[in-house]
Amino acid sequence: MVSADQARQGCEEIPLAELADIDLLLPRTYNTIRRLVDEAFLRIECSARVVAEIESSTTLAAAVADRFGSTILPESAARVLADTHAVNLSRIVEPEIEAPLALCLSGHLPLSVPAQAVKAILLELVAEMRGNRRT
Numbered sequence: 809m810v811s812a813d814q815a816r817q818g819c820e821e822i823p824l825a826e827l828a829d830i831d832l833l834l835p836r837t838y839n840t841i842r843r844l845v846d847e848a849f850l851r852i853e854c855s856a857r858v859v860a861e862i863e864s865s866t867t868l869a870a871a872v873a874d875r876f877g878s879t880i881l882p883e884s885a886a887r888v889l890a891d892t893h894a895v896n897l898s899r900i901v902e903p904e905i906e907a908p909l910a911l912c913l914s915g916h917l918p919l920s921v922p923a924q925a926v927k928a929i930l931l932e933l934v935a936e937m938r939g940n941r942r943t
Contacts, residue, residue: 809898810886811878816896823902828854831877836861845880848905869893
């Protein structure tokens with residue numbers, strides 16, 4: 809969760825249920841992140857208080873920084889936003905919100921040498937991420 813609310817400062821982890829009563833800025837319902845967030849709220853039998861649907865990352869960042877509401881983003885996007893704005897990041901821990909990841913390869917065309925290098929790096933990163941989640 810990304811928020812400019814000073815009350816959230818220092819809150820490294822937060823259960824999703826605690827977000828049910830705060831104003832959220834989320835993408836439209838067809839967006840994968842929004843779908844995952846809505847499904848997570850359903851699992852805990854709550855609903856999100858979405859005060860605005862914002863597609864543009866620039867507009868979303870400005871709205872969060874100006875305290876129009878908070879948002880839920882993948883960690884990588886949240887960190888980029890935190891690098892450029894005075895916002896707080898909190899990891900949602902109950903329930904975890906996970907997105908599937910797929911690496912698609914051609915079944916009949918060989919990978920170029922650069923593509924093989926990218927594949928190796930991606931597989932290494934995924935293995936590292938999976939290892940970190942177990943600790």
